[in-house]
Amino acid sequence: MIVYGMVCSGQTSITKSKPSHKAGRRGGSSVAASPSPFRTATTSRALLARARHLRLGAIAPLPRRCDFASALAFGRAMKSAVLPSQRFSQERIVFAITVVLFLIFSATLDRFLTSANLLSLLQSVSVLGILGVGMAIVVIGRGIDLSIVAVMAIPVAWLLTMMDHGVAAPLAFALGLGFALAIGALNGIFIAYVEAPALFATLAIGAFVYGFGRSQLFSQDIIALPKSESWIAAVGRMHIADIPIAVLFFAVICAAGSLALKYTKIGRFLYLMGENYLAARITGIPTRPMIVLQYVLSSLVAFVAGVVTAAEVTSMNTRVVNSTLIYDVILVVVVGGIGLSGGKGGIRNVIVGTLLIGILLNGMTILDVRYTLQNLIKSLILLVALLVDSAVNPRDEQTAQQGDI
């Protein structure tokens, strides 16, 4: 609708100011008299030029009239052009594969379909899912956060080190969280204000954080939970109504992320920025502060994931920064159907992607499939998902113009 308003106001001003071109400078006053905030000769023309430049007409035919009905029609046309077809979206394909796997495993494996096993399945991918939510927030706003694993590991490892040196738990938590948020802000500032590409900025900052942590904050690469803080381990082992605490954290993060994306201004802005950054910017969305905010949010989520991990395994393994976890996180996001070109998908996609990985891992562990073979099976299923998606949903005009990451 914002886009529509843009185009629409541009069009009307052109029709109104057409005679004024012929009649010399009078056009300026006729435009100034109109009530729309966009109606100054320069901005209208600039907006239409911008609309043409962005080739909005290529996505959906620009409306001829400027009434509410045609605005709605234009909005619908835009939506169907921009969003993947609902019948065979990647999310549905992956969901279908997940369901099929689930049914196969339920039918063939003893004790697969027990509530305890399903909860343990969920628990084993909870941290991955939480990180997926953080990554989704960034990817929807057309960014990427490769530092997310470093932010999960290093501030939490520092937090454990501080507690080991006798810093009181609340202060240690506050400092650890502050550190994580500061890294997020740094990511955002580099991307929004220095205008460094997200891919490189977050990659470099992730490496910086890891190096800084390992050389300045602590010297070990696995930090054990101090004996004095065994309550954290007790919390990590807790089940509330039989549900492991990690799963609850995943659920809460998903709910919060979903509500924020759907119902808050910030969430809507993120979609708009992801869909069309320039359009979002000229319609007055504070895009730069929003970019900073989205990376701060992903760091916050990563910190939560780190605390959950530390509580679960009573230690923080900073080696995880050099592992393939970051690819798994991106995988969960992309396979669930959140396009890397931004503006698409939601938390539901993360959940679907996480479930697929969880069911695969659980089933293959029960079957005691050899580890190397597991990697093969996992990658084959993902390749099938990508193949089906690219066959059913060919790359649209918009992706072709903007490109993926």
Add this chain to the structure above:
Amino acid sequence: MTRHKIIALCAALVLCSSAAIADGLVDPGRSPYVEALQGKKVVFLPLAMGFDLAEGWTSGVRQAVEGSGGTFSIRDPNWSTDAGAQALTELISEKPDLIVVHNPDVQSYARLNEKAEKAGIYVIQVNMRSSYSTDGYVGADWLKVGEAEANALIRKCGAGTSGKVAIVQGVLTAATSVYQIGPILDVLAKHPEIKVVSNQAADWDASKARALTATVLQQNPDLCGLISFWDGMALGSSAAIAEAGKTGKVYVVTNGGGEQMACDNLDNGSFDEYVSFDVPRQAADMNDMIETLFQAKQKPGAVKISLYTPNQILTKADLKPGSCWSMKSLPKH
């Protein structure tokens, strides 16, 4: 007269020699020892710094080498095999006198180890041997470690139990995994009452080990024992066991360098049996090897010596102060 002269001469000789004894004798063997390490350049290439084994070895070897007038430096590839191979290649052209190499797997550094030796550099491999044997190997005897772990389960999971055991390996290509799994399976194969219900890899990662163990426990609630290939990773398995309320019911056997964390976890019941390859002792063995090589002055590659560390089996019952060493008490460098 002549008799008097002889007596006087004898007396003079005795006096002289006793004076010499009072001044002290020079130990003829000492100077080769003192000079052996003078100005010698020793470089350590670990998998990474910042974990108990590497820190323990470094501390011990650094003290000995620098104390004898040599120099000691570290190249830290931080778990990257590529960076490690790169560092080793650079070292070959830099030509230090001795390299202590910690191999990431059996193959990656094998050729480079050989090349270094041919270039006239002594090469000592620690804890994980590559497929090429160099001047020295100091480290755990993985065959014995595997056998000890398997025997522990045979003792605990025999008749009267389910006999079900699980194995959690590390990175599958690591020498520790490769050399450890063989003897375990060999020993277990002789005992048909023991059934391996799961044999998986968790890439040295406690989180992966936790997820894996939780699934195995769901499937086999009557699991009797579990072998984890490394103490840092075993923390994940024991967390899953504790969460399922089965601490003490599943016998957890693991191995490592005997750092304080191992004793703490034996004490709190997270681990039940621990095969320790004593890291301070390994550092002392490395020093012996370095001294021997420099004093023997053989051409690099001329001799091949192995020093396997005797395993120390720890359980909660035989823990005493000093059973473990502490990384925190190592001198800072």
